[in-house]
Amino acid sequence: MNTELAHTKNYLMTTTSRPDIAFVRGEGSYLFDQNNHRYLDWVQGWAVNCLGHSPDVVVQALCKQASKLINPGPAFYNGPALELAGLLTSNSCFDQVFFGSSGAEANEGAIKLARKWGQKFKNGAFEIITFTNGFHGRTLATMSASGKAGWDTIFSPQVDGFPKALLNDLDSVRSLISTNTVAIMLEPVQGEAGVIPASPDFLMGLRTLCEENDLLLIADEVQTGCGRTGTLFAYEQYGIEPDIMTLGKGLGGGVPISALLAKQSCACFEYGDQGGTFSGTPLITAAGVAVIQALLSDGFLHAARQAGLQLAEGLSAISSEFSLGEVRGKGLLLALELGNNTGPEIVSLAREYGLLLNALRSHCLRFMPALNSTPAEIDEGLSLLKRVLSEVK
Ligand SMILES: Cc1ncc(COP(=O)(O)O)c(C=O)c1O
CATH class of the missing domain: 3.90.1150.10 (Aspartate Aminotransferase, domain 1)
Incomplete structure (x- = not known):
C-alpha cells in the first residue's frame, strides 16, 4: 500500500x-x-x-441514464423504476415492489409490512418467527430478526418480537406459533450461517403452517435471489410461493439497490408508511433493469x-x-x-x-x-x- x-x-x-x-x-x-x-x-x-x-451492460445503463436523469425524487414516477418493477413482478409470483438501497432496508420494509398486515387483518399480531443463525441485516430490527450468536446483547435492548426457531425443524416453528404470530421469515439458503439450505420438505411444511395459521411467509432472498442459486429466485426450486420476498445484493450488479416484493393480498402499506429519499432512483433502477434483462437472456x-x-x-x-x-x-x-x-x-x-x-x-x-x-x-x-x-x- x-x-x-x-x-x-x-x-x-x-x-x-x-x-x-x-x-x-x-x-x-x-x-x-x-x-x-x-x-x-x-x-x-x-x-x-x-x-x-x-x-458492460450495467456501465452503459448507468452512463446513459446519468446523462438523462439521476434523481427526480421518490414522490414522482420514473421510467426505469416502473420498468424494473414490471420485470420483477412479471417474472415472479409477486404483484408490487418497493425499492430500497440495501438488503437490511428491504428487510426492515418486510418486517413493517408484516406488522401492518397484522394490525389490519390479524388483531395486532406482530411476532415474526425467525431462525437461529439466520442473517437479515445490520439495522436494529434486522439484527434482532437475525439469529447470529451475540447479536441479542450487542446493542441491547433488541427490537421485540422475533422468536427463534431452528432451520429444518418444523416442530420448533410450530411450538412458537401463538395469537401474536404474524409471519415466518427465513433465507431459503442461510448464507452467513454457512450456506445451509432449507430442505424442500421444511419449506413446504412452513407454507402449510402459514396456510393453517393465517401467517405470512417472508423469503429473504437478498443473497439467494437474482440467479445466485441457479434460478432467478431460490423459492422457485421449492415449489412454494412466499407472500413477501426481499432482494438486494445481485439486483444492481454492484450498485446499491434492494427490493421488497409482496403479493397483492398483503401489500397493505398506506401513504407515509414506507419511503426513503433514494427509493427507486432512475439511475440505480436502470442498472437493475440491465441486470435482470441479462439474467433472463437466453x-x-x-x-x-x-x-x-x-x-x-x-x-x-x-x-x-x-x-x-x-x-x-x-x-x-x-x-x-x-x-x-x-x-x-x-x-x-x-x-x-x-x-x-x-x-x-x-x-x-x-x-x-x-x-x-x-x-x-x-x-x-x-x-x-x-x-x-x-x-x-
Ligand atoms: C440474507 C441476507 N439478508 C440481508 C442482508 C443484508 O444486506 P445489506 O448488507 O445489503 O444490508 C444480507 C447481507 O449479507 C444477507 O445475506
Whole structure:
C-alpha cells in the first residue's frame, strides 16, 4: 500500500479488518490492485456483482441514464423504476415492489409490512418467527430478526418480537406459533450461517403452517435471489410461493439497490408508511433493469447452473483429495467445510496467489463467483485453491 493510502486508511471507521490492498480496477471475474496485480475474485463484493466487475451492460445503463436523469425524487414516477418493477413482478409470483438501497432496508420494509398486515387483518399480531443463525441485516430490527450468536446483547435492548426457531425443524416453528404470530421469515439458503439450505420438505411444511395459521411467509432472498442459486429466485426450486420476498445484493450488479416484493393480498402499506429519499432512483433502477434483462437472456441461468455444477464437482474432488468436509449449497453459492480452523490462513495465502476467497467461519469457506464465470475461470480458481491447500496442509 502506498504511503498516502497507509495514512488515509485511518479516516475510515474500523468496522472490518481489511488487507493492505486498494483495488483500482475490475473486469468481469478479476480485480486489479494499485500495482496492477490481478486477482480472480470469488467473493464478488459478497455475492453482489452477479455479472462480474463493471459489466458492460450495467456501465452503459448507468452512463446513459446519468446523462438523462439521476434523481427526480421518490414522490414522482420514473421510467426505469416502473420498468424494473414490471420485470420483477412479471417474472415472479409477486404483484408490487418497493425499492430500497440495501438488503437490511428491504428487510426492515418486510418486517413493517408484516406488522401492518397484522394490525389490519390479524388483531395486532406482530411476532415474526425467525431462525437461529439466520442473517437479515445490520439495522436494529434486522439484527434482532437475525439469529447470529451475540447479536441479542450487542446493542441491547433488541427490537421485540422475533422468536427463534431452528432451520429444518418444523416442530420448533410450530411450538412458537401463538395469537401474536404474524409471519415466518427465513433465507431459503442461510448464507452467513454457512450456506445451509432449507430442505424442500421444511419449506413446504412452513407454507402449510402459514396456510393453517393465517401467517405470512417472508423469503429473504437478498443473497439467494437474482440467479445466485441457479434460478432467478431460490423459492422457485421449492415449489412454494412466499407472500413477501426481499432482494438486494445481485439486483444492481454492484450498485446499491434492494427490493421488497409482496403479493397483492398483503401489500397493505398506506401513504407515509414506507419511503426513503433514494427509493427507486432512475439511475440505480436502470442498472437493475440491465441486470435482470441479462439474467433472463437466453441460456444465461443455464450456464450459471453449469458453472455451479463444475465448481461443486471440483470442490468435492478437492475435499476428497485433501480429506476435507462437506461441500454444500446451490448454484454459485457454495461452501466447503474444512474440518479444521485454517480458513483465515487459506484466505490470506490464496490472496497472495491471486485468488480472493471468503472464510465464513475459520472452518468453512464460501464461494460466490460471478454468475457468468467461464469454465476456464472456474478451473483456474480450483487449481489455485489446490495449490494453496497443499501448502497450508
Ligand atoms: C440474507 C441476507 N439478508 C440481508 C442482508 C443484508 O444486506 P445489506 O448488507 O445489503 O444490508 C444480507 C447481507 O449479507 C444477507 O445475506
